Structures are given as structure tokens and as C-alpha cells.
Amino acid sequence: MLARTAENLFWLARYVERADFTARIIDVTSRLAALPQSYRGAGGEWESALAAVGALNAFNASFSETTESNVVHFLAFDETNPSSIHNCLEQARTNARTIRTALTAEMWQAINSGWLELKSFEERRRTGEYSGIESILPFLEFVKSVSLDFDGAAYRTMLRNDAYWFNRVGLYVERADNTARLMDVKYNVLLPKSETVGGSLDYFQWTSILRAVSAQTAYHWVYRESVKPWLIADLLILRKEMPRSLIYCYDNLARFLDHLGKAYGMQATSQRHTRMVLRRLENATMEEIFQEGLHEFVTKFIDDNNRLGGIIAEQYLLI
Amino acid sequence: MSKTRFFDEMNGYGDEPRALYARVAEWLLRTPPEVLATRRAQAELMFRRVGITFAVYGGNDDTERLIPFDIIPRIVGHREWSKLEEGLIQRVTALNVFLSDIYGAREILKAGILPPDIIYKNPYFRPEMSGRRVPHDVWVHIAGIDLVRTGEGEFFVLEDNARTPSGVSYMLENREVMMRLMPDLFSSYRIAPVDNYADALLAALRSVTPATARGEPTVALLTPGQYNSAYYEHSFLADRLGIELVEGNDLFVKDEIVYMKTTEGPKRVDVLYRRVDDEWLDPLAFRPDSALGVPGLMNAYQAGNITITNAVGTGVSDDKAIYSYMPEIVRFYTGEEAKLSNVQTWRCREPDAYKYVREHLDELVVKEVNGSGGYGMLVGPHASRADIDEFARKLDYDPANYIAQPTLALSTCPAFIDDAVVPRHVDLRPFILTGSEGSRVVPGGLTRVAMREGSLVVNSSQGGGTKDTWVIEDTNLDSKGA
Amino acid sequence: MRIRIRHISTYSYASPARSVMQVLRLTPRNHEGQHVINWRIEVDANCLLKRSEDAFGNIVHTFSANGPLMELTVSAEGEVETFDTSGFVRNTVERFPPGLYLRESPLAIADDALCDYAATISGDSPLEKMHNLLDTLHEKLEFDTDPTHLVTNASEAFAAKKAVAQDFAHIFIACARDQNVPARYVSGHILTTESGETRQSAHAWAEAYIRDYGWIGFDPAYGICPQETHVRVACALDYLGAAPVRGAQTGGSGEALDVRISVTDSQNQ
Incomplete structure (x- = not known):
């Protein structure tokens, strides 16, 4: 396959996943921010939202005030923010258009109609039909549905060959990054001591994390007990049955990269690196992670995951 | 103004349908306009769904639009087609x-057949190709020759397209849509298929592999990218041919x-079906600012390690100034008279003309020698005094840059416009x-139709539409028909 | 006269280049006015240096070198014996009839200002006209010897009233073609009186085809016809076709180029 095609498939999946994650972050943050002060702890929800999507610096460069409407605009629609939902969907569509023939009709349709719908949302916003946080909710639902459509189309219609594998690799690299960032921003409320210190004050912070990854119900199925911060960390890092956990992402990365290695008859740095990260996750326990420091663990993971992106590019995409 | 009597593809000069069209005429009679409108809407939906769009130059906002499709087919009988085919191949x-x-x-x-400066001063002549041979001595692998009809059995060549002719995706998609929308009408005729075009093209491309290639030839289609007006066609063809759709940056040259x-x-490419114009192909040989090309491509080409289709420098042969010499050119090289006639052409470079x-x-009709797409031309009878x-x-400033032709009585063909069946002028690009x-010629082609009443400009960049073109067996008509 | 030429180009990159490809027109050929005694091209990277001939009959060397490259040096060096032919250029390799050199080429298109100017050139014969063009151009425009100034096109340089040698050649060519005299661009070297001086760019001039005489050289930057001080390297429709180096690279940034050309009289030094 053309290196550029692989690169586009990889990034296409990343952009769609990122749009979805950003939508979820806006969603849970607006819920949290709507709570009375006494329920939500120290405040600064919108700052953490920006931090979670890695856009804090970019935001501060263009806005002086961190108000809800500024942040929502920046994360959802701002064309100057390279990771805004607008830009993610726009980029995804551009990537898809460049490699039309490598996509199935269903995938193209999911992306293209998502893009058209985005245009019409934005048009309605311009005419003032939509404004305020209330009106943003249908938009966020729409963004999530685009990623569901696209992902479903890819899963149900693509041939299981290198095109599919590159697409999945992009998806899981992005998802692992998102989950890790979410934890990195919230790590202080996930530390074991915070239960005694903060008490129920952090309860809504915890549930908002679960909500961000659609895992409130999953949590109860897995643990069958009330929400405890270290169990949330466990769920998001070490539980293979949780589709957004770091270990699940790496389990899949290892599998899809293996497929690529076999198909091309060569295992190289990306396969080795992935297995190394996976092994570390498989051998880890929550006790050890907390002992070493959750923040340190997550930061290292983010670095390793970024490095994987670079290694994949080096091995397959830039020649 | 006296009304010129145009030959109509369906009715000829009279009011009775020609035998070829009997069933279409009958179908039009019994099908109410609402049904035709529904069919048209369905066709449009099908085109939208596959994403067959065309970007228009200068269009600023929504630059992706559909070329209008007319649901009434254009029919050519097999006997007539065979003659055209011979003429096209000869040309x-x-x-x-x-x-x-x-x-x-x-x-x-x-x-002394051609004045030398018509070649040497021609912007599409590539001095870089001089003294070079191309693999298998084939230069124009894909040609699109625009024909117009002025009467029964009277076809003229309007223009040769020997660079990177486009439109074949419409020929194929139009057929696809017609077969799905009107299976009954379709099956009432025996229509020569066109869907083997992709196979025929691939076979032609593979056949011109350079001698230095090893093993199975690798063919790729070079596109300027998704912002090009014909990008849809590029990706469509790459897909149908099962070859990679590459951009300049996907390729590199080493030794x-x-x-x-x-x-x-790295994977070696043996045949490059390029849809990028000559001057953008290689920044080391042509425009140094080209980001669409591949540095060193011309070196590889001259070393005989890659076949470029169409060859570099073919533009000199489809230029309108050369066009006027085509009868002489055909005679000079084939020793035969041209089987397809040219339209009478005055070369303004000649004082009398x-x-x-x-x-x-x-x-x-006065045209710029190197213009295309219907730009830079004057249609005298339709122009204002000021124009x-x-x-x-x-x-007057540069007479040599122009040729003139009589306004042709282009044939019309029934088209469904708004809510009525009306005659509109058509041409044909096989x-x-x-x-x-x-x-070889795939039986059929792209029929372009001027959607506006009386208009003779069929170019899609100027609002022209397309029709499916049916080449049908006359024999089958004789036995089944009247 | 025996002339020794060293033409050394050194490219350095702030971040390494992944690959570099170049097309070189650095090798002179023989004609009545010059005989190449020896000539050598060297590239200091591992690569295949392919020699070929372009459509105009120039000798071309091509290479593609794989990186990472921090620095790359291309050198052309040799000795040429020259003879004064009073500007006549005979026994050159000719692949096209003179008529080809009436073609428009991107860098030598005459705009209205240049056409107007060309129309003012007096002379009873094309030859006289070309000589007058040579003289008036030399007076009219300032010769810009700053090697960092890039080649522009004929119209721009003419409007700026200041021209590097390449621009002078383009302006001459544009005017000649406008007056229906076939003309072409020549890149090469010139031995000047400041011997031992190192130049940073090659020289360029023009040739015009005069019926009954053939090709004749005109060096408008110096206002003379080429003499035994001139070494002719390549010719084409304009700079782009005869450029000493055309290159492309992938990766690498912050490219810096240092060109050193020395042209010396190898008998009398």
C-alpha cells in the first residue's frame, strides 16, 4: 500500500477518535460546571478540560478569559485550534477524500455526511439558532454518532488487510493518548488518600471521569461496588475488558501491528516497542503504580505512546 | 432570424422517429413527465452517492457540484459506428x-507539409523530447476525439484531445445509472457494453511497459491531488483499474x-498514467516551482525506465492550429484520405483567411489556438456587437493565435429539461x-449536451451536461423492430 | 589561450538532508572557438554520476545521493584552450534548426516595455541591429555583480534597470526574438582582468542567429562579443534549460550554498 494511503488511514482514525473524545470532555465538563460549588470541589473544570485535550497553551494564546463559552467555542468550533472538533472532522474528511478508493462506501458516507452535518450545525449557529451550552448538547451527541457510524462502518465493511490494520492502529494510539491524558489531568482526585481527604467532595469528579469514557455502568459490572478512585484508575489502566483502558489499547495495538508485521514479513521497532509497553502494563499492579506515583506512570506512558506514533511513521510512513 | 433546421438524433429532419429511436420515442410517449422527473432525481441521487463531482474553475463557495445528467440516451447505429471507428483509429x-x-x-x-514555426513556436512542443523515442513508439495511449454530427451520416471532428482527455468516468457511470434506472428500455435494445473499458485501458497500459521492467509491470495513476477538477475521475479510474492513485510526493527517482x-x-513503477500536465511533471526539467511532479522523472523517462502515458509533448498534436492540417497529416503518414472530415477551418495566420x-x-466561431474548455472563444451569431x-x-493583435470555423449546425437530441422533452445540441467524445x-475504441463515448436552448457550448465547465451513449446493433433492430 | 576553471559548489544543511538529486550542466564541449583539454566532475557523496546529453546537445550529469547529508560538494574542474573567432560560434552541436529559438521561453518573454524598446533598435540589417542592441543595452542597464541577486525574468530586470549577467542575456534574447531574430542563452565562464579573483556565480551571455553568418555571440553584460576569454558551457532557450545546477532534496532544512569559481589563464600566471 502507498505510504501516504496508510498515513491517511492512520490519521483519519485518529481525528475521528479525537473529535469523539473532545465531545465527551465538553459534555462531562459542562455537567460538572453546572453543579453547585460545594459538589464539585476546587473548580477550574474548564482548565482541566483544556488540559485533558492538550489545548491549554493554545487556548491561553488566543483567549484571556477561561469562560465556558470561550472554551466550548475553542474546543468545538474554533478553526484556529488544530484539535477543535471542527478541524478534526474537516481533516478527517480531507484525509478520507484523498484516499477514497481505500475506504469502503460506507466509511466514506459516514465521514462525508458527518462533515455536511457539521456545516449545517455551524450555519445554524451563525444565524443564532443555536447558542449557549444547552444547544451544544445535540451537537456533542451528533459528534459521538459520527464516530460510532464511522467506526462501525470500518468494523463491518473493511477487508481485514493492511488498510484496516493501519486504521485500527491510529484509533488505538489516539485512544490510549486520550485516556492517559484524562487521567493525567485528574490524577490528584484518583489518589487513594483523596478519599479520606476529600471525602464525597470528589465523587462527582470521579463519576465525570467514568462518564467521559462511557464507563459508569461498566464500572459497576466490573467491580460491583461503589465508586472508588483507585478502582477507576485500575479500570482505565489495567482492565482488559474495558475498551478504553490503556491495556486494552495496547493489546489491540500489539495484535494489529503483528498482523502488519506478518503480512509484510518483517517485525521491527514498532512491534517490539508495543510489546514492551504491553508487557509493562500486564505485569503492573495498582499498588506498584500508586507507589511509584500515578502521575509519573501516566506521564511515562504518554511519552511512550507518542514515541510509538513516531516509530510507526518511521517504519511505515516515511521512506 | 430564420430558423435553421437542425438534424435531430431522434427525428432526423422530419417528425417521425428514425428506426434506431423507435423504442425510445415510444417510451417517451407513454412515460408521463412526473415519472421522468422522478427518474432524473433518482439518477442525481445515485451520482451524489458515489460522489461523482466536478470542481469548477473560479467557483468559490461550494466547488463540488454534479455535472447535469440527462436521462434520454443518445443512440448511434452499429453501421454508422463502424465507420466512425475506422476513422478514429486512422486518425x-x-x-x-x-x-x-x-x-x-x-x-x-x-x-513542406507544415510550416515549421507552427511546431517550433508551439507552446506544447517540448524541445526536451526531441531526439527521444518512447516505449513501443506509442505517444497517445488515450485519445478523446470530439465529434459533431450535422446530418445523416455526416460527422466531423471538432477537436482532438491527445494530452490527458477526461470524461471517461462519466461514460461508465452514466451507463451504470441507466441500466439501473431503466432496465426495461435498456433491455429493449441490444447495446454494446462499455464496462470493459477499464480492462482495455489496463491492457493497453501494461502493453507499453518499458523493456527494462522486470516481472509483472506496475502501473500507477498520477493525479495533481484532490483539488483538481477531475480528481473524482482519477480516483474512479485507479479504483477500476486496481492501480495505485499517486501524487508527486508518493514517487521518487533513484538512479x-x-x-x-x-x-x-520502495516499489518500482513501470508505467505512469499521468493526469498532470507536462510542465508540472518534473521540477528539474520543467517548471522549477512544481510541487505536483517528481524530481528526476524526465531522466528516468529518457533512460527508458518508465513509460509515461500519454507521452510528454503530445500537446503539440492536438493544438487547434495543427488540427487544421489534420487531413494533410493523415494523408502524409497513412497514404490514405482521412476517413473523418475536419470542420472547415480558416487559419488567421494566413493573410487571406x-x-x-x-x-x-x-x-x-473564432477560437484561440491553444484555448480549451470553451474559454477564449467567440460564437459570432450569438455574440453582441460589443463582444x-x-x-x-x-x-488583430495576434492573428496567428486564432482559427475560425463556420457555426456548425450541430445535431440536437431530445433532452428532458425542467418538465418537458426538448431538443438540445450534442457532441460525442469517443x-x-x-x-x-x-x-481500439470502446463502442460508446461521452455525449455532451448543451443544456440551454439554442446553445452550442457543451463543455461541462460552462454548464454542459452529459448523456449515456448507446451503440446498438442495426441487425437486431431490423429483426425486432419495424 | 589556455584557461583553467574550478567551479566548486558546497551545500550545507542545518538539519541533514535525506536525499539530494541534481542535474548538472557543468561540462563544456568543443567547438571552433574552444577545445577542452581535460575536464572532471566530482560529487563527494556515494552516488552514481550518470552522464547524458540533453535535447540541445549539452552534456548533462545527474546523480541522486542518499543521506543523511550534512554537507555536499560538487566540483567541476578542467582546462580549455580557446581561440578568438570574432564572436562567430561554429561547429557547435546543433540539434534544432535556428527557427526553434524564436520560441517564447518563460524567462525571456518581452512585455510591452521590452517590445517598445526592441522596436527602437536601429540598423539596416539584423546583424547591425544586434550590435546596436548589444551596445545600447550595455549602456542602458547597470551591471549588477552581486552574486546573491537571483536571476529574474527579462521584463522585471529591464524595469529595474539593473541586471545580473543572466538577466542581460534574457533581455537581449527577448528583444532579438521580438525582432524575429532567433536567439539563445549561453552559460559559461569568463576570464577577467582581475586574475586570481574568485567569483561566486557563473557567467552568461546570448547568441543570435544571423542568416548567412550563422550563430554569433553577444555578451551584453560586458558589451562585447565573446572572445578567447569566454568558455562556453551550455546553451538553451533560457537560464532554466542551461542552468549549471538544478536540484531537489528531501528532508534537510537551512540549506546554505557556497559557490567558488576561479577562472585563470594557465599559461601566463
Whole structure:
């Protein structure tokens, strides 16, 4: 396959996943921010939202005030923010258009109609039909549905060959990054001591994390007990049955990269690196992670995951 | 103004349908306009869904739009088609020998058939190709020759397209849509298939592999990218041919071999079906600012390690100034008279012709020698006094840059416009494929239709539409029909 | 006269280049006015240096070198014996009839100002006209010897009233073609009186085809016809076709180019 095609498939999946994650972050943050002060702890929800999507610096460069409407605009629609939902969907569509023939009709349709719908949302916003946080909710639902459509189309219609594998690799690299960032921003409320210190004050912070990854119900199925911060960390890092956990992402990365290695008859740095990260996750326990420091663990993971992106590019995409 | 009587594809000069069209006429009679409108809407939906769009130059906002599709087919009988086919193949054969000669021994100039400056000063002549041979001596692998009909059995060549002719995706998609929308009408005729075009094209491309290629030839389609107006066609063809759709950046040259960058490492490319114009192909040989091309491509080409289709420099053969010499060119190289006629053409470079054109601007169609897409032309009978005067100034400034032709009585064909069936002018672009084993024409082509009443401009960039073109067996008609 | 030429180009990159490809027109050929005694091209990277001939008959060397490259040096060096032919250029390799050199080429298109100017050139014969063009151009425009100034096109340089040697050649060519005299661009070297001086760019001039005489050289930057001080390297429609180096690279940034050309009289030094 053309290196550029692989690169586009990889990034296409990343952009769609990122749009979805950003939508979820806006969603849970607006819920949290709507709570009375006494329920939500120290405040600064919108700052953490920006931090979670890695856009804090970019935001501060263009806005002086961190108000809800500024942040929502920046994360959802701002064309100057390279990771805004607008830009993610726009980029995804551009990537898809460049490699039309490598996509199935269903995938193209999911992306293209998502893009058209985005245009019409934005048009309605311009005419003032939509404004305020209330009106943003249908938009966020729409963004999530685009990623569901696209992902479903890819899963149900693509041939299981290198095109599919590159697409999945992009998806899981992005998802692992998102989950890790979410934890990195919230790590202080996930530390074991915070239960005694903060008490129920952090309860809504915890549930908002679960909500961000659609895992409130999953949590109860897995643990069958009330929400405890270290169990949330466990769920998001070490539980293979949780589709957004770091270990699940790496389990899949290892599998899809293996497929690529076999198909091309060569295992190289990306396969080795992935297995190394996976092994570390498989051998880890929550006790050890907390002992070493959750923040340190997550930061290292983010670095390793970024490095994987670079290694994949080096091995397959830039020649 | 007296009304010119145009030949109509369905009714000829009379009011009775020609035998070929009997069933279409019958179908039109019994199908109410609402049903036709529904069919048209369904067709449009099908085109939208596959994403068959066309970007329009200068369009600023929504630059992706559909080319209008008309649901009434254009029909050519097999006997007539066979004659056209012979003429087309003869013409393309002559074009290929002409190019070998122009870039080789230049016999035609020595024989005094063409004035040398028409070649040497031609912007599409590529001095870089001089003295070069191309693999299998094929230059024009894909030609699109625009034909117009003016009467029963009277076809003329309006224009040769020997660079990167487009439109074949419409020929294929139009057929697809018609078969799905009107299976009954479709099956009432025996229509020659066109869907083997992709196979025929691939076979032609593979047949011209350079001698240095090893094993199975690798063919790739080079596109300027998704912002090009014909990008849809590029991706459509790459898909149908099962070849990679590459951009300049996907390719590189190392020691005079062209490679594409794949996830498995460099892969040699043997045949490049390029849809990028000559001057953008290689920044080291042509425009240094080209980001669409591949540095070193021309070196690889000259070393004989890659076949570029169509060859570099074919533009000199489809230029309108050369066009007027086509009868002589065909005669010179084939020793035969041209089987397809040219439209009478005045070359304004010649003083007598210039004088005549200058005095008859309001009757003639005047075209820029190197213009395309219907731009830079004057349609005398439809132009205002002011337009004519302005054009006259341009003509006086550089007469050699213009040719003139009579306004042709282009045939009409019934089209469903708004909510009525009305006659509209049409032309026909068949596609001729040439490989190492000779030329062939897929029976059919792209019928372009001027959607506005009375208009003679069929170019899609100026609002023209398309129709499916059916080449049908007359024999089957005789037995089944009247 | 025996002339020794060293033409050394050194490219350095702030971040390494992944690959570099170049097309070189650095090798002179023989004609009546010059005989190449010896000539050598060297590239200091591992690569295949392919020699070929372009459509105009120039000798071309092509290479593609794989990186990472921090620095790359291309050198052309040799000795040429020259003879004064009073500007006549005979026994050159000719692949096209003179008529080809009436073609428009992107860098030598005459705009209205240049056409107007060309129309003012007096002379009873094309030859006289070309000589007058040579003289008046030399007076009219300032010769810009700053090697960092890039080649522009004929119209721009003419409007700026200041021209590097390449621009002078383009302006001459544009005017000649406008007057229906076939003309072409020549890149090469010139030995000047400041011997031992190192130049940073090659020289360029023009040739015009005069019926009954053939090709004749005109060096408008110096206002003379080429003499035994001139070494002719390549010719084409304009700079782009005869450029000493055309290159492309992938990766690498912050490219810096240092060109050193020395032209010396190897008998009398």
C-alpha cells in the first residue's frame, strides 16, 4: 500500500477518535460546571478540560478569559485550534477524500455526511439558532454518532488487510493518548488518600471521569461496588475488558501491528516497542503504580505512546 | 432570424422517429413527465452517492457540484459506428506517427507539409523530447476525439484531445445509472457494453511497459491531488483499474528508476498514467516551482525506465492550429484520405483567411489556438456587437493565435429539461486506446449536451451536461423492430 | 589561450538532508572557438554520476545521493584552450534548426516595455541591429555583480534597470526574438582582468542567429562579443534549460550554498 494511503488511514482514525473524545470532555465538563460549588470541589473544570485535550497553551494564546463559552467555542468550533472538533472532522474528511478508493462506501458516507452535518450545525449557529451550552448538547451527541457510524462502518465493511490494520492502529494510539491524558489531568482526585481527604467532595469528579469514557455502568459490572478512585484508575489502566483502558489499547495495538508485521514479513521497532509497553502494563499492579506515583506512570506512558506514533511513521510512513 | 433546421438524433429532419429511436420515442410517449422527473432525481441521487463531482474553475463557495445528467440516451447505429471507428483509429494512428516524426526525423517539415514555426513556436512542443523515442513508439495511449454530427451520416471532428482527455468516468457511470434506472428500455435494445473499458485501458497500459521492467509491470495513476477538477475521475479510474492513485510526493527517482513509497518500502513503477500536465511533471526539467511532479522523472523517462502515458509533448498534436492540417497529416503518414472530415477551418495566420474571418466575425466561431474548455472563444451569431468588437481587437493583435470555423449546425437530441422533452445540441467524445498491439475504441463515448436552448457550448465547465451513449446493433433492430 | 576553471559548489544543511538529486550542466564541449583539454566532475557523496546529453546537445550529469547529508560538494574542474573567432560560434552541436529559438521561453518573454524598446533598435540589417542592441543595452542597464541577486525574468530586470549577467542575456534574447531574430542563452565562464579573483556565480551571455553568418555571440553584460576569454558551457532557450545546477532534496532544512569559481589563464600566471 502507498505510504501516504496508510498515513491517511492512520490519521483519519485518529481525528475521528479525537473529535469523539473532545465531545465527551465538553459534555462531562459542562455537567460538572453546572453543579453547585460545594459538589464539585476546587473548580477550574474548564482548565482541566483544556488540559485533558492538550489545548491549554493554545487556548491561553488566543483567549484571556477561561469562560465556558470561550472554551466550548475553542474546543468545538474554533478553526484556529488544530484539535477543535471542527478541524478534526474537516481533516478527517480531507484525509478520507484523498484516499477514497481505500475506504469502503460506507466509511466514506459516514465521514462525508458527518462533515455536511457539521456545516449545517455551524450555519445554524451563525444565524443564532443555536447558542449557549444547552444547544451544544445535540451537537456533542451528533459528534459521538459520527464516530460510532464511522467506526462501525470500518468494523463491518473493511477487508481485514493492511488498510484496516493501519486504521485500527491510529484509533488505538489516539485512544490510549486520550485516556492517559484524562487521567493525567485528574490524577490528584484518583489518589487513594483523596478519599479520606476529600471525602464525597470528589465523587462527582470521579463519576465525570467514568462518564467521559462511557464507563459508569461498566464500572459497576466490573467491580460491583461503589465508586472508588483507585478502582477507576485500575479500570482505565489495567482492565482488559474495558475498551478504553490503556491495556486494552495496547493489546489491540500489539495484535494489529503483528498482523502488519506478518503480512509484510518483517517485525521491527514498532512491534517490539508495543510489546514492551504491553508487557509493562500486564505485569503492573495498582499498588506498584500508586507507589511509584500515578502521575509519573501516566506521564511515562504518554511519552511512550507518542514515541510509538513516531516509530510507526518511521517504519511505515516515511521512506 | 430564420430558423435553421437542425438534424435531430431522434427525428432526423422530419417528425417521425428514425428506426434506431423507435423504442425510445415510444417510451417517451407513454412515460408521463412526473415519472421522468422522478427518474432524473433518482439518477442525481445515485451520482451524489458515489460522489461523482466536478470542481469548477473560479467557483468559490461550494466547488463540488454534479455535472447535469440527462436521462434520454443518445443512440448511434452499429453501421454508422463502424465507420466512425475506422476513422478514429486512422486518425489516432496518424497522430502517433506524427509525434514520432516531429520529435524524430521531422520528415513532415522537410516535405513542406507544415510550416515549421507552427511546431517550433508551439507552446506544447517540448524541445526536451526531441531526439527521444518512447516505449513501443506509442505517444497517445488515450485519445478523446470530439465529434459533431450535422446530418445523416455526416460527422466531423471538432477537436482532438491527445494530452490527458477526461470524461471517461462519466461514460461508465452514466451507463451504470441507466441500466439501473431503466432496465426495461435498456433491455429493449441490444447495446454494446462499455464496462470493459477499464480492462482495455489496463491492457493497453501494461502493453507499453518499458523493456527494462522486470516481472509483472506496475502501473500507477498520477493525479495533481484532490483539488483538481477531475480528481473524482482519477480516483474512479485507479479504483477500476486496481492501480495505485499517486501524487508527486508518493514517487521518487533513484538512479533513473521511479519508485513509489509504500508501507513495504520502495516499489518500482513501470508505467505512469499521468493526469498532470507536462510542465508540472518534473521540477528539474520543467517548471522549477512544481510541487505536483517528481524530481528526476524526465531522466528516468529518457533512460527508458518508465513509460509515461500519454507521452510528454503530445500537446503539440492536438493544438487547434495543427488540427487544421489534420487531413494533410493523415494523408502524409497513412497514404490514405482521412476517413473523418475536419470542420472547415480558416487559419488567421494566413493573410487571406484572416481577411475573410475579420469580415465575417458575426457568422463564425473564432477560437484561440491553444484555448480549451470553451474559454477564449467567440460564437459570432450569438455574440453582441460589443463582444465582437472586443474580440476583433484581440484578433488583430495576434492573428496567428486564432482559427475560425463556420457555426456548425450541430445535431440536437431530445433532452428532458425542467418538465418537458426538448431538443438540445450534442457532441460525442469517443475514447481511443492505443497499446503496443494497436488501437481500439470502446463502442460508446461521452455525449455532451448543451443544456440551454439554442446553445452550442457543451463543455461541462460552462454548464454542459452529459448523456449515456448507446451503440446498438442495426441487425437486431431490423429483426425486432419495424 | 589556455584557461583553467574550478567551479566548486558546497551545500550545507542545518538539519541533514535525506536525499539530494541534481542535474548538472557543468561540462563544456568543443567547438571552433574552444577545445577542452581535460575536464572532471566530482560529487563527494556515494552516488552514481550518470552522464547524458540533453535535447540541445549539452552534456548533462545527474546523480541522486542518499543521506543523511550534512554537507555536499560538487566540483567541476578542467582546462580549455580557446581561440578568438570574432564572436562567430561554429561547429557547435546543433540539434534544432535556428527557427526553434524564436520560441517564447518563460524567462525571456518581452512585455510591452521590452517590445517598445526592441522596436527602437536601429540598423539596416539584423546583424547591425544586434550590435546596436548589444551596445545600447550595455549602456542602458547597470551591471549588477552581486552574486546573491537571483536571476529574474527579462521584463522585471529591464524595469529595474539593473541586471545580473543572466538577466542581460534574457533581455537581449527577448528583444532579438521580438525582432524575429532567433536567439539563445549561453552559460559559461569568463576570464577577467582581475586574475586570481574568485567569483561566486557563473557567467552568461546570448547568441543570435544571423542568416548567412550563422550563430554569433553577444555578451551584453560586458558589451562585447565573446572572445578567447569566454568558455562556453551550455546553451538553451533560457537560464532554466542551461542552468549549471538544478536540484531537489528531501528532508534537510537551512540549506546554505557556497559557490567558488576561479577562472585563470594557465599559461601566463
